[in-house]
Amino acid sequence: MKNKKYQGEAWKSFRGDIIESDGFICSHCGRNSFDVVLQVHHTKYIKGRKLWEYAGEDCITLCRGCHAMEHGIIMPNYGWEYICDEDLGDLIGECERCGNNMRYAFHIYHEKWGSLQVGRQCCDNLTDSLEASNHLESIRRFESRKQNFIKSSKWKDIGNTHIIKKNLFEIKVEEIDKIYYLTIHGKRSTKQYHSLYEAKSSAFEVLENGKFIDYCLKHKIPLPPKFMKKE
Structure with missing residues (x-):
């Protein structure tokens, strides 16, 4: 049985005016x-008032689906905010929206639904942004550049020492008793590496993300000419 409060002429007239004011389309x-059933949603409720005793600005037109989302009956596909992300290392995660397996988990938040862990496409769709896609593109670019650096033909192998220049910094990897030691710009790292690949990866990362430049500035180590300020 239909609710009688939605059957009166006053409500029907008020409802029609609101929908007409919104151009007969869902505001969300x-x-x-022609495509959906349109309904009127009250953005706030005032105790004691009838449904049609509201200012026009307190009501919006929504389709049945968006109206249900607004009232928390079904999960909304809008109003989500990107919070952070994490690399799970492999396809071991499951998107809480669509159920697909995922490696990169994106955490999003909705003020009425709380937090959700989703994959790239669902993150982009729910946040109405390219936050996840841009992040993954940045990761792919970083990994591609790292592999190009590691495999570069510019590496010079002299006995157990491997040398290259990147961004004007000299990088040297030395192997001593099957342990690899990394030296950048004359500064030798105390960390020991168990493979040449690992040492080269570390060198690329600290130069690519700027951490080595920050280290030099902090310890007042002279930088290559490229980085020096002109007087």
Whole structure:
């Protein structure tokens, strides 16, 4: 049985005016009255008032689906905010929105639904952004550049020492008793590496993310000419 409070002429007239004011389309998804059933949503409720005793600005037109999302009956596909992300290392995660397996988990938040862990496509769709896609593109670019550096033909192998220049910094990897030691710009790291690949990766990362430059500035180590300020 239909609720009688939605059957009166006053409500029908008020409802029609609101929907007409919004151009006969859902204010959230943009679909029109030919595609969906349109309803009126009250953005606030005032105790004692009838449904039609509200200012026009307190009501918006929504389709049935968006109206249900607004009231928390079904999970909304809008209003989500990107919070952070993490690399799970492999396809061991499951998107809490669509159920697909994922390696990169994106954490999003909705003020009415709390937090959700989703994959790239669901993150982009729910936040109405390219936050996840741009992040993964940045990761792919970083990994591609690292592999190009590691495999570069510019590496010079002299006995157990491997030397290259990157961004004007000289990088040297020495092997001593099957342990690898990394030296950048004359500064030898105290960390020991168990493979040449690991040492080269570390060198690339600290130069690519700027951490080595920060280290030099902090300890007042002269930088190559490229970085020196002109007088």
